[in-house]
Amino acid sequence: MTKSRLAYISFDTVPAPKGAAIHIAAFSQALAAAFGDIELITVSPTREIVDLYELYPQVMHVMLPAVGDTLIHRILYFRRLLRTWLQKRRFAAVHIRSIYEGYEIALNKKQYCDRLIFEVNGLPSIELKYRYPAVADDKELLHKLHSQEQVCLQAADLIITPSSVTVEYLQNRGIQPEKIRVIPNGVDLNVFTYCLNQNSQTFKMLYFGTLSPWQGVNLAVEALELVNRDFPAFLTVIGQARDYQIKALKELALKLRVADKLNILEPMPQKQLVEYIHTSDVIVAPLTPNDRNLIQGCCPLKILEGMATGTPVIASDLPVVRELGIDEKHFLLVKSGSAKAIKDAVLRLRNEPELAMQLAMNARKRIEEHYTWKAAGEALTVAYQELGIKRLMRV
Incomplete structure (x- = not known):
């Protein structure tokens, strides 16, 4: 059995110009810098499995395709490949961002990891209806989404969220406040440089x-x-x-x-x-x-x-x-x-x-x-250490 320390798994495409991809890239690099090589598993932009090896330093990046005509079909396809990828692997910690990749891991937590980290940026029981309006009337689907979210929330040893508003919502769902940490998003100041605009006529x-x-x-x-x-x-x-x-x-x-x-x-x-x-x-x-x-x-x-x-x-x-x-x-x-x-x-x-x-x-x-990604990465590292995960000892 292959023994890796950390896995960061997300039903998102990385790299991409979306905020989620920027967030994932920043967090995966912070984890790799603190704890050594990590496995990053995301969605492939093609129908093929893509192994990028070290897209970022010490980040072993594998992209699994999510193929299908509907979101549900794409999720199920991705989950099936993820289940195969997880065979003969076990981690000190697995970091998930949604139920799409995280539900089966949460159900079989002892099989896959010692610690489960659930990063809650959005929940499909709330957000999905804005992308697919018919979802708002599908009570059965909403109940299933809510239930799978609850399984992941309860199984998680650590929940990370970027907003105190989300913390209040999670507490209202019965989640213990002591296992929730607020880590806001950040900015790469080397990219988002400061320049006062000179007033123009337009x-x-x-x-x-x-x-x-x-x-x-x-x-x-x-x-x-x-x-x-x-x-x-x-x-x-x-x-x-x-x-x-x-x-x-x-x-x-x-x-x-x-x-x-x-x-x-x-x-x-x-x-x-x-x-x-x-x-x-x-x-x-x-x-x-x-x-x-x-x-x-x-x-x-x-x-x-x-x-x-x-x-x-x-x-x-x-x-x-x-x-x-x-x-x-x-x-x-x-x-x-x-x-x-x-x-x-x-x-x-x-x-x-x-x-x-x-x-x-x-x-x-x-x-x-x-609000820098450096500060967010440091806060993430501290949260991992509080779970008993040790930093990489550098010579």
């Missing part, structure tokens, strides 16, 4: 991230129309989206007569994204008030990355955002669900350049002191 608004319904990107388009009643402005949207989501945004912009003011771009490498940020006047993060943001919780990576760059951030006034900083010191918070509130904040920043500059400076300092 005012540029920017949204980046997925176009999931809970992100409220439609509100940014509505705000764009309101802003243009006062002065010319443009909105760039950068992120992963389905065709119908892009179509809906374009139709909304056409209806509001700002189609020529909206530019929608596909996801791009972080260094290229930063170039867009540095030429923008404001970043908008119009998170909507729903159960995903208010009850489950999250740690919006787009807000943290924006705060690091020298471009002021306008974000919805929600508890998950207030965790990250102070209104009118690190960003401007606005009433969630209100395009007019976003417009008013945009006008304020345009008319008060000193405020915009001060917000940007304070935000960068806040990120440097509290």
Whole structure:
């Protein structure tokens, strides 16, 4: 039987421009640096198993395909291959991020590991209905998802989550608070560099991230129309989206007569994204008030990355955002669900350049002191050590 120390397994594709992939890459590298070689298992972008060996230092990366016409088929395909991969392997710790890869491991914990770490960033019993609306009416499926989540939560020796809002939710589900640790997301300051934008004649608004319904990107388009009643402005949207989501945004912009003011771009490498940020006047993060943001919780990576760059951030006034900083010191918070509130904040920043500059400076300092991937990795290492996992002894 092969004896490896740690495995990090996730039903995600890595590398990728999504926040999940960035998070996984940062955490896997932190674990490898602290504890030696680890196995990283993620989803293959092809129909084949891909062995990347050391994509990152000391990270043995294997990609297993997830093939099928539906999400359930892809999950079952991935689980079957994962079960085969796990044969004759046992770990000091296995780190999972969802029930998709983690459920069978949780059921057979003693077979696969000494310690199980469950990293809760999102739960399908809450989030899946936003991607597949029919799920909201499928009580049987929702019950099954909730039950499998509960199995993973109960089996875990350590639960990591990026938000105290999520902690409260997990406690309401009967999870002992002593086994939960809050480790917020971080920013790579070498990538998200600081540069104050020089005011130009063209005012540029920017949204980046997925176009999931809970992100409220439609509100940014509505705000764009309101802003243009006062002065010319443009909105760039950068992120992963389905065709119908892009179509809906374009139709909304056409209806509001700002189609020529909206530019929608596909996801791009972080260094290229930063170039867009540095030429923008404001970043908008119009998170909507729903159960995903208010009850489950999250740690919006787009807000943290924006705060690091020298471009002021306008974000919805929600508890998950207030965790990250102070209104009118690190960003401007606005009433969630209100395009007019976003417009008013945009006008304020345009008319008060000193405020915009001060917000940007304070935000960068806040990120440097509290929200780097280095700090997150160190907190993760400490949490692992508390489970009795020893750091790598270096000569």
